[in-house]
Amino acid sequence: MKVIILIFVILSGGLLIYGTMDMPAWGDPQSPANSYVSPRYIEEAYAKTETPNIVSAVLADYRGYDTMGETTVIFTAALVCAFLLRKNSDEDEDKS
Amino acid sequence: MLDFIIGKFNFWFYVILMAVGLFAMLAKRNLVKKLIGMNIFQTAIILFYVSIGVKKGNVHVPIIVGGHGHEGELIQAADYLNPLPHVLMLTAIVVSIATTGVALAIIIMIYRRYNTLNEDEIIEIRQKQLEAEV
Amino acid sequence: MLTTVYENLIVQTVCRIMVPFIQIYALYVIAHGHYSPGGGFQGGVILTASLALIFLAFGQGAVTRRINRRLAVILASAGVFIYAGIGLLCLLLGGNFLDYAQLAKILGVTIPRARSLGILGVEVGVGLAVMAAMYSIILDIAGSPAKPETKSRPISENKP
């Protein structure tokens, strides 16, 4: 079983490495990821929000919905942990 | 040739790291080991995303130099790193901690019920229970 | 178990000295997130780390006496409520949801300044939510489940 998994992992890894041949080189300033949305953020962020840290500005202002959903996810995780582990019956107490 | 290797070896390392995590998730039979593999897998993907935003040469981190008092100066986008992958991955890291917490809670519940963390033993006990019920 | 406390003088003394500085640094990270790396997540997690330090050094009773589990859940929902409340306030003032430029009408400042202040308010909400949620998760996973809640006493009587 382990051998089959190893072959599968090596095959998928080889496929991904073959896929990296077409990617732009590491640190290329002209790559597509660096030339579409982010120049607008960098140039506008300080003038429009007076926040020198561009990451903070984008995190809480331009993409505020994203952060709100993420805060809700953490809150939900805390609730799930409380529901699963908090004592509600006597038999759990003995085994722990 | 050397330029090609320098430009690409990061991606190869990320793929190897991801393969290590995937192997741990599939082949290890212990639940905590599987969770460690999941963490490694997540970190490799986050690493890949962050490395997309890197720019070579003399660039600043994405914090405007000088802060206040430089309102009039024009900010060139080529002088700063790409902030967008950083923002997206910042949320991904914190969510990964939340998922780890939930997974550990489920692991503790499993240990309380079956008294083991090995996947094969859990399946065995579960099958015996099902047969006893029938 | 992590919940059995071994009285160790060195650990407890170092913890008592370190914790206020860690909490001050966490508040600095939240409030100074505009100008330096940092923000709500990082500050909230550092606050949680200070609480976890008290938990490890003095035991579970010392930390649930300060913030008990019910208060932790209330604080987490208050953090989410601050975030959504700022968004709703912008909605009520006539803009879109989470459009901080509308806050300039009630704060009396320019629009970029209002957006900066909106970011600060949101970061405070995120920090509160992350601190309470992480604290609750740590308490559930590492603490003992069977321990009854100790009654909260006034702070002046707290002897950890």
Added chain:
Amino acid sequence: MIWQLDFLFLILVLICALAAINIKDLLSAVIILGAFSFFMCLLWAEMGAVDVAFTEAAVATSVCTILFVGAIIKTTRRSKD
């Protein structure tokens, strides 16, 4: 953005990952996972992602390790593989 430094940290990260999934003692594996997160934090600081590095240093190396250690002490630290 110095590729030699990047290479060094990537090698260390890979060694930590391989060690973390191969050690039989779960507590040791979790501590090595903490070291893995720390090297990852150094790697991000070297790439210029200061916010991500700060988050990783605050979150993954402290809270994640505390959660894992708490769960392992509550369950068991032995593992067959």
